[in-house]
Amino acid sequence: MGEKRKRFLIAILRFHGDVLLTTPLIDEIKRIHPKSILDLLVYKGTGVLLEADKRINHILEAEPSSGLNPIKRLIEEIKLLRQLRKAKYDYGLFLTTQWRMALMGRALRNAKTAAVDDIKRRKPFWVNSFSSIFPEAGDSHIVERNLSALKTLGIERKEEKVSLSLTIPEKVEESINKMRKKHSITGDYCVFHPVSRRDSKQWTKEAFAHVVDHYRNQGLPVVITSGPEDTERNYLNDIAAITKRDFINLGGKTSLLELAVLIRDAKFFLGLDSVASHLAAAVGTSGVSLFGPSNPLNWKPWSERITVISRGGSEEFCQKHGHLEGKYKNCLCYISPERVIEEIDKIII
Secondary structure, eight states, X not given: OOOOOOEEEEEEOSOHHHHHTTHHHHHHHHHXXXXXXXXXXXXXXXXXXXXXXXXXXXXXXXXXXXXXXXXXXXXXXXXXXXXXHHHOOSEEXXXXXOTHHHHHHHHSTTOEEEEEOOGGGOSHHHHTTSSEEEOOOTTSOHHHHHHHHHHHTTOOOOOOOOOOOOOOOHHHHHHHHHHHHHTTOOSSOEEEEOOOSSGGGOOOHHHHXXXXXXXXXXXXXXXXXXXXXXXXXXXXXXXXXXXXXXXXXXXXXXXXXXXXXXXXXXXXXXXXSSHHHHHHHHHTOOEEEEESSSOHHHHSOSOTTEEEEEOOSOSOOOTTTTTSSGGGGOOSTTSOHHHHHHHHHHHHO
């Protein structure tokens, strides 16, 4: 008889970009155990980028902590814990530090489990809920941190190139081709994604408008994208009101996979610390990503083709963001559009 197929659970309760950053870990598990059965546990809706990934057996969904009323949330959580216990996993990798992860770790009876360290979680209940604890990222990237979990489980990594991966279904290719035709997106073009979940992670509308005008004056079509939320689409409309030249506004009109294809075929990409920059890394597009509060050593796009411009913390006080606590005062307001254009031109020349 052959070796028993190993069952793995990867639990990542964060956002779309964080889920995408698990793909190098998925690659490595499949290199070591090609016949393994691998499930992914994510927040509801955040696994959409990996739904077509044939390496994943099943995507389990957990409700965000604030997503339901307390009674219904408890019922759903009990159902999920029972499902985890029934699956009989051999290994569990817990990549975020919500307290509910401890209960999930305990539900994986007889499995080897590893959870990420957190100074706020160094208590017996957390530590004793898992077989081992692996260090936080420190000055390393989250991708490297995730991969380090394997060592704590006694799994030796193979020395292979580490990269993000993304499976694009044919129907997504077809839908984006129709969109290109509808909006006359032909030949060379660039994609800007100027929105992020947090205001302090965003650049100024005036700066984006300046860069739009610069490349439109060079005859390059500029496609600007956003999520479907009104706040994001309105942000794009505000940029349009400032620009002197027109751009192709696809705010709220693409799914994340459609956005990935649009970025993949672009001449270059300009974005922020958001899922769009990680999509650019996954599809191999050159570009520039702007960082403020987040540590780029941990969260920069996992690609040598994307340049990160980070404001840092030494610039003068910002009237809009300087009053914020901790890292959130490190905004992007003092990154000049000229600096961004200079970095982009290094890519496209």
